[in-house]
Amino acid sequence: MSSIDIQERTFCRICEAACPLVADVTADRVRLRPDAEDPAGHGYACAKGTRFGALLRHPERLTTPQVGRGTQRRDATWDEALRVIRDQVRPQIRQYGAHSVGIYFGNPAAFNSFAAPAMLALQKSLGSRNMYSAGSQDCNNKFTGAWIVYGSPVVHPLPDVERCDHLILFGSNPLLSQSSFVHLDGGATALDRLVDRGGTITIVDPVATDSVRRWGGHVPIRPGRDAWLLLSLLERLRDREPDPALPHAGLAQLLDLAGRWPAERTAELTGVAVATVDELAEKIASGRCALHMSVGVNQGGFGTLSYVCLQALMLLGGGLDAAGGNLFHPLAVQMAKRLPGGGYGDRHQRSRIGGYPGVMGTLPGGILADEILTPGSERIRTLICVAGDPLSTMADAGRLQDAFERLDLLVTVDIFASRTTELSDVVLPATTWLERFDVATTASTFQLGDTVRASGAVVAPAADARNDARILADLSIAIGRPLFGNRLLAQLYGSVPEQLARSAAGRAVGRRLAAGLRRLRLPAPAPGTWRGGARRGLTFWNDVVAAEAQRFEEASQQIATHAADELVLLGRRRRLGHNSWLHGADRERTHEDVAWIAPETAERLALEAAGSVQLRRGSQAIRCRYEVHEGVPPDTIVVPHGMRGANINALIPAGADAIEPFSGMHRMNGWTVQIVGDGAASRVSSGH
Numbered sequence: 001m002s003s004i005d006i007q008e009r010t011f012c013r014i015c016e017a018a019c020p021l022v023a024d025v026t027a028d029r030v031r032l033r034p035d036a037e038d039p040a041g042h043g044y045a046c047a048k049g050t051r052f053g054a055l056l057r058h059p060e061r062l063t064t065p066q067v068g069r070g071t072q073r074r075d076a077t078w079d080e081a082l083r084v085i086r087d088q089v090r091p092q093i094r095q096y097g098a099h100s101v102g103i104y105f106g107n108p109a110a111f112n113s114f115a116a117p118a119m120l121a122l123q124k125s126l127g128s129r130n131m132y133s134a135g136s137q138d139c140n141n142k143f144t145g146a147w148i149v150y151g152s153p154v155v156h157p158l159p160d161v162e163r164c165d166h167l168i169l170f171g172s173n174p175l176l177s178q179s180s181f182v183h184l185d186g187g188a189t190a191l192d193r194l195v196d197r198g199g200t201i202t203i204v205d206p207v208a209t210d211s212v213r214r215w216g217g218h219v220p221i222r223p224g225r226d227a228w229l230l231l232s233l234l235e236r237l238r239d240r241e242p243d244p245a246l247p248h249a250g251l252a253q254l255l256d257l258a259g260r261w262p263a264e265r266t267a268e269l270t271g272v273a274v275a276t277v278d279e280l281a282e283k284i285a286s287g288r289c290a291l292h293m294s295v296g297v298n299q300g301g302f303g304t305l306s307y308v309c310l311q312a313l314m315l316l317g318g319g320l321d322a323a324g325g326n327l328f329h330p331l332a333v334q335m336a337k338r339l340p341g342g343g344y345g346d347r348h349q350r351s352r353i354g355g356y357p358g359v360m361g362t363l364p365g366g367i368l369a370d371e372i373l374t375p376g377s378e379r380i381r382t383l384i385c386v387a388g389d390p391l392s393t394m395a396d397a398g399r400l401q402d403a404f405e406r407l408d409l410l411v412t413v414d415i416f417a418s419r420t421t422e423l424s425d426v427v428l429p430a431t432t433w434l435e436r437f438d439v440a441t442t443a444s445t446f447q448l449g450d451t452v453r454a455s456g457a458v459v460a461p462a463a464d465a466r467n468d469a470r471i472l473a474d475l476s477i478a479i480g481r482p483l484f485g486n487r488l489l490a491q492l493y494g495s496v497p498e499q500l501a502r503s504a505a506g507r508a509v510g511r512r513l514a515a516g517l518r519r520l521r522l523p524a525p526a527p528g529t530w531r532g533g534a535r536r537g538l539t540f541w542n543d544v545v546a547a548e549a550q551r552f553e554e555a556s557q558q559i560a561t562h563a564a565d566e567l568v569l570l571g572r573r574r575r576l577g578h579n580s581w582l583h584g585a586d587r588e589r590t591h592e593d594v595a596w597i598a599p600e601t602a603e604r605l606a607l608e609a610a611g612s613v614q615l616r617r618g619s620q621a622i623r624c625r626y627e628v629h630e631g632v633p634p635d636t637i638v639v640p641h642g643m644r645g646a647n648i649n650a651l652i653p654a655g656a657d658a659i660e661p662f663s664g665m666h667r668m669n670g671w672t673v674q675i676v677g678d679g680a681a682s683r684v685s686s687g688h
């Protein structure tokens with residue numbers, strides 16, 4: 001075994017938890033382990049983070065620019081690759097305008113402290129409305145809901161996990177993902193501490209997940225029915241008087257809607273018994289109950305309405321802005337004050353197809369194929385994908401692939417080969433988070449503590465890989481739209497992260513800078529932050545909520561007419577994989593690409609305990625491995641996402657029926673499929 005050359009304090013940049021890590025660097029590998037000396041980390045890091053070091057030299061790692069599609073693909077220099085982009089995009093913008101260039105960015109871009117601002121700057125300097133992100137597949141409903149209630153998409157009350165008596169999680173599996181839109185110090189250990197001090201955890205989820213197995217408190221719900229349950233909970237609390245120090249408007253209209261959906265009416269729809277709704281309502285009304293909802297609800301088709309209802313439950317339960325309930329981050333409240341209303345429905349950003357508003361500067365991914373394929377001078381002709389693999393993560397992958405093949409130019413910036421890089425004309429290799437300096441800016445307004453996470457580059461960038469920020473700066477110059485409107489500023493901005501990583505001296509500077517930043521303390525969420533700082537009331541009803549309520553009522557009517565015999569499609573988190581760019585921590589795609597079905601479903605369909613099935617919906621079909629899994633609801637199939645061997649996204653339709661009209665959020669769960677196994681077939685009806 002090689003001796004350790006360097007021992008470096010760093011942090012994981014896969015999700016908001018930003019777990020502190022120690023990197024043991026030897027000549028041939030980087031081994032990552034939880035940083036036991038960081039008190040805020042509680043010695044925790046999950047397998048996704050600790051195994052990341054193995055990916056640095058993975059055969060699928062991109063380390064050299066490439067140009068050419070298919071059999072024409074070859075290695076190139078950076079100058080050559082940028083020249084291909086320049087020669088295509090400059091005349092294209094002159095002829096068709098800036099909207100003919102689209103940009104897609106995946107979640108990892110948000111965890112790169114230089115690339116995230118560069119992405120915003122590129123959108124501004126390019127002047128294209130056609131920005132897309134992973135947000136419309138997992139969280140844009142939360143930005144929209146926060147904009148409605150708090151006047152800003154950046155304000156999200158955080159569950160006070162360290163002080164609450166009860167924690168109710170909707171559609172969240174924190175053992176595998178630590179949940180999103182919250183940074184729990186010590187990740188899953190925060191929930192262990194809650195249970196250890198006598199608190200209760202309730203997990204509302206269709207599946208008995210790993211989190212349920214660890215913490216119990218499972219409330220099974222039918223897939224996609226969370227909005228009905230949340231309204232029933234509101235109905236139970238509708239006579240309570242909210243804190244007079246939290247002025248609000250529109251609550252009466254929301255409660256009118258809730259009044260039409262008491263538990264007695266929704267129990268059959270949701271599968272949640274009346275007595276269970278009463279128990280949950282009692283916990284919420286204790287004022288010591290923290291609430292949190294996550295991707296499972298976001299993707300259900302009524303994520304915006306659900307999020308607004310959740311905020312109303314916090315208010316009526318007495319936990320909003322209070323110890324043991326949900327707390328506001330002071331930085332988020334300040335940002336909201338300085339930029340009221342910013343981030344939603346920019347009047348300049350409406351999609352050409354469908355007229356959808358922009359959310360945090362991005363349009364719904366569900367219309368991307370149409371924006372490419374639908375004729376018109378402003379159709380997208382060049383697409384730049386940064387830190388994302390839309391062909392794996394977005395709905396209706398078959399049609400999206402057709403669209404990508406029709407592009408004049410497809411550029412990807414990534415760390416690994418992917419389905420999207422395979423189809424690209426230009427592939428630009430990026431550095432991983434172990435090869436760059438970072439400060440955890442994205443996590444800062446989601447954290448309950450006061451720590452600053454910062455890290456220098458642990459190792460030098462691999463071969464020709466560059467920081468995404470440098471790549472975006474060079475790219476902006478190549479297309480004649482430099483970041484900040486100035487070529488020199490763009491060059492300077494792009495060079496800083498490179499300087500902090502490329503040379504040993506630069507990395508030493510980055511390490512010292514990171515150590516200094518880690519000594520700083522941020523303001524932390526505390527009770528009364530909203531009351532003391534926001535100086536605005538809460539809004540629970542506006543045109544958007546009214547329209548969503550109308551859509552909800554119409555969908556409710558359709559449920560009543562659908563057949564009960566249906567096999568419902570549900571996505572799931574994985575222990576090792578994360579989104580499209582981390583398919584298993586060693587990039588072997590066989591570990592977790594397995595769909596799950598309940599024992600009784602297998603019996604009904606005459607399927608073996610494990611095997612292979614074809615799943616079909618409309619013209620889309622995939623073949624995947626399956627296994628019988630305890631804890632899966634009957635007549636449901638739980639399929640992971642983003643994996644080549646089993647990708648739920650390939651079966652999900654795109655188009656207006658699948659998109660929330662105001663948040664652009666794609667409905668990713670609750671579709672029904674035909675399953676064909678060995679000698680067994682079941683045709684099932686469509687439902688909500």
Ligand code: SF4
Pocket residue numbers: 012013014015016017018019044045046047048049050177178187
């Ligand atoms: S919980 Fe998130 S930040 Fe922590 S190690 Fe896992 S993936 Fe990384």
